[in-house]
Amino acid sequence: MQLTTPLKHNSIKFLLLGSGELGKEVAIEAQRLGIEVVAVDRYANAPAHQVAHRSYIIDMKDKAQVLEVILREKPTYILPEIEAINIDALFEAEKLGFRVIPNAEAVNKTMNRKNIRKFAAEELRLKTSAYQFVKSFAELEAAAKELGFPCVIKPVMSSSGHGQSIARSEADLAKSWETAKEARGDASELIVEEFIHFDYEITLLTARNETGTVFCPPIGHIQKDGDYIFSWQPMEMSEVALQKAQNIAKKITDGLGGRGIFGVELFIQGDEVFFSEVSPRPHDTGMVTMITQSQSEFALHVRAVLGLPLNFHFYTPGASAAYKAKNESFAPVFEVDESLFDEKSFLRIFGKPESHEGRRMAVVLTMNNTSNKALQKAKELIKKVSDA
Numbered sequence: 001m002q003l004t005t006p007l008k009h010n011s012i013k014f015l016l017l018g019s020g021e022l023g024k025e026v027a028i029e030a031q032r033l034g035i036e037v038v039a040v041d042r043y044a045n046a047p048a049h050q051v052a053h054r055s056y057i058i059d060m061k062d063k064a065q066v067l068e069v070i071l072r073e074k075p076t077y078i079l080p081e082i083e084a085i086n087i088d089a090l091f092e093a094e095k096l097g098f099r100v101i102p103n104a105e106a107v108n109k110t111m112n113r114k115n116i117r118k119f120a121a122e123e124l125r126l127k128t129s130a131y132q133f134v135k136s137f138a139e140l141e142a143a144a145k146e147l148g149f150p151c152v153i154k155p156v157m158s159s160s161g162h163g164q165s166i167a168r169s170e171a172d173l174a175k176s177w178e179t180a181k182e183a184r185g186d187a188s189e190l191i192v193e194e195f196i197h198f199d200y201e202i203t204l205l206t207a208r209n210e211t212g213t214v215f216c217p218p219i220g221h222i223q224k225d226g227d228y229i230f231s232w233q234p235m236e237m238s239e240v241a242l243q244k245a246q247n248i249a250k251k252i253t254d255g256l257g258g259r260g261i262f263g264v265e266l267f268i269q270g271d272e273v274f275f276s277e278v279s280p281r282p283h284d285t286g287m288v289t290m291i292t293q294s295q296s297e298f299a300l301h302v303r304a305v306l307g308l309p310l311n312f313h314f315y316t317p318g319a320s321a322a323y324k325a326k327n328e329s330f331a332p333v334f335e336v337d338e339s340l341f342d343e344k345s346f347l348r349i350f351g352k353p354e355s356h357e358g359r360r361m362a363v364v365l366t367m368n369n370t371s372n373k374a375l376q377k378a379k380e381l382i383k384k385v386s387d388a
């Protein structure tokens, strides 16, 4: 296919491994530059499938299936969009000369909490919560006693809070052990973390390529059951804490290397900054940049992947509120109050073909002259959405 783009990217092809709400925005930004987009996910009609040139439905944990699509499509860049991807397929693709974003080893390290925690705390010497890895209930009991209560228990492979719990006393451990089994990824090993009584937590979006590294203004967020519900930008923080946060983000992203945007998750307590984890791709809390920045995290990701300059303008403080389905439904229908369509807000419905209770289906974005006002508005507006 010959594309009629004025840019030089008409022979560039992106293969998205994962096609949710974040991939959908990456696909749109890539297509705006005339790039061909192929979107892959585990189910039909995923959000990015709906805006891609072509789509595939495969088991992304199956090495042969992932490699088959790569060899058939021969993409210029492979962009992992979720954590649960067969890592051997990515290593193999790299060996064959394909470019994985940011690189297969970075994906390998970040998809597993054990790898990234050891890399950050033990190799890079970044400050983190105290932690232990356990494989049996007896080990969990011993680790929790040593780290103290409350402690946070997570499968080494999981995301969006799946399988995660907080044990407040020894009596909670049996339930935490059961909860961990719900993980989407690998629940055979768990991380037990000291609970950090942070003042607030942020995502520091950090984009890097050969042209340099840029940080987006810090994004504050609120999580419920390990999954984000509200985010706002900028999060007001002390100069000292911001400097420490940027230093940590620079170290971890340089350590992982490659091109792309990273969501560096940090806990802040006074002027102390703890590294928590990092996504080597756009971050859910960063959806707020669709309203606050001239180049959203998705546009920056695309620019980073292409080796383009990473400049952007911060337009305005803003906030986002995630809409989670209340019902299980095929082709869900949303009831929306008209007051949501004011001049300073947007509703983005992802287009997931099915809903189930708690599944993130849409996001409300608002702008205002302070983050706090934008957040209050987002909290108000999200109540005006419901699903049938």
Ligand SMILES: Nc1ncnc2c1ncn2[C@@H]1O[C@H](COP(=O)(O)OP(=O)(O)OP(=O)(O)O)[C@@H](O)[C@H]1O
Pocket (backbone or CB within 6 Å): 129, 152, 154, 158, 159, 160, 161, 162, 164, 193, 194, 195, 196, 197, 198, 201, 223, 226, 227, 228, 265, 276, 277
């Ligand atoms: N050690 C800790 N102390 C205090 N709170 C924690 C700790 N670990 C995690 N949390 C809370 O739980 C949230 C989710 O944890 P984490 O980011 O590790 O999991 P996740 O499932 O990968 O989430 P996501 O994929 O959505 O980023 C954090 O953002 C934080 O609010």
Ligand SMILES: NCC(=O)N[C@@H]1O[C@H](COP(=O)([O-])[O-])[C@@H](O)[C@H]1O
Pocket (backbone or CB within 6 Å): 018, 019, 020, 021, 022, 023, 081, 082, 159, 160, 283, 284, 352, 359, 360
């Ligand atoms: N915290 C990671 C995250 O937000 N990932 C986003 O959620 C999608 C999965 O949604 P689903 O579980 O509803 O299919 C992923 O594809 C990605 O866009």
Ligand SMILES: [Mg+2]
Pocket (backbone or CB within 6 Å): 265, 277
């Ligand atoms: Mg997280």
